[in-house]
Amino acid sequence: MRMNEGVEWALHSCLNLTWAEPGEAVTAARLAAFYGLPTAYMNKQLQALTRAGILSSISGPRGGFRLARRPEDITLLDVVTAIEGAEEAFRCEGILKEGPNGSADVDYRTTCLISQAMRKGDLAWRREIAAQTIADLKAAVERAYPHTPSSTRDRFANLRP
């Protein structure tokens, strides 16, 4: 049950984009070089974020990615869902169908008590990370590491990808 590596990349990239020059689009190559990551695969993650409406993309020279919404309106759950998909972690495949008194017509995701119990956990997880936004993270980082905004901008400016 490991989460995709791309989730970490996506979260860091969204955060980094909050510190980019206003109106500036940052290319996938720069966002990847920021952490020494493979460009093409980073591009893949950014595409997923774009499809989810979290980033907007611009083609051609001077192109790249920028945040499509305000950081206050992007929750961590949004980012995770964009990369991982929306389905819950626990899979109720409805094995009760084959058990005693089982029926193929019943939706065991709603009637099976095990499924319900696991869903409680899933919902608690979702609630927790949906309560935190990129803006919250940005503020917390700037409080703990005040130099981060400027050093991020510097790195974007000086990186030669």
Add this chain to the structure above:
Amino acid sequence: MRMNEGVEWALHSCLNLTWAEPGEAVTAARLAAFYGLPTAYMNKQLQALTRAGILSSISGPRGGFRLARRPEDITLLDVVTAIEGAEEAFRCEGILKEGPNGSADVDYRTTCLISQAMRKGDLAWRREIAAQTIADLKAAVERAYPHTPSSTRDRFANLRP
């Protein structure tokens, strides 16, 4: 981030074992046939539960598996951890090491604020499913479906695996 299919099998099997005849060991073949699942793979899951101290196994004729502890002392988290392992879902690989002012000596799982934010979600999930035991499920099922204990025992007795 899909959870192993085996988690569902393990949870149902633990529950079924609470309804077995007291002192009776149930073979992997019967537990698998209960839901029409492949025996050998079910055996693999039961082995994991045994290694985790949730079940105890007995070899030879009249052998099989039984609960190693009281249902009150087995949480859903115990079962999930036995199958999935103990590591958390979100992977902080410490990509900040390669970022500006990054250091190879720092443990970014504790200092990275993104990692901390995601850990909040992970802990909420763990807390929720650790609060529920096999005994709780057993009681809930018996309340909702009173015939389940006897029909489970019947199926164990009559299954010809």
Add this chain to the structure above:
DNA sequence: GCCAGCATACTCGGATAGATTATGTCCGAGTTAGTTTGG
């Protein structure tokens, strides 16, 4: 009739293949910037 020894069938346990998903890479469609050429 009773007991000891033995063969046998049964069960778990770990080692071994196959399928699915995640990871990583490549090249083409579209776009913008700069250049060139003609008026």
Add this chain to the structure above:
DNA sequence: CCAAACTAACTCGGACATAATCTATCCGAGTATGCTGGC
């Protein structure tokens, strides 16, 4: 000198390989059972 068209480089986007993990299977080590033969 100015403007319009063109060239060329750059960027995203999706299609294509490779690696890791999950799923499924197989066979061997060990054990309790039931039988057999002797006392």
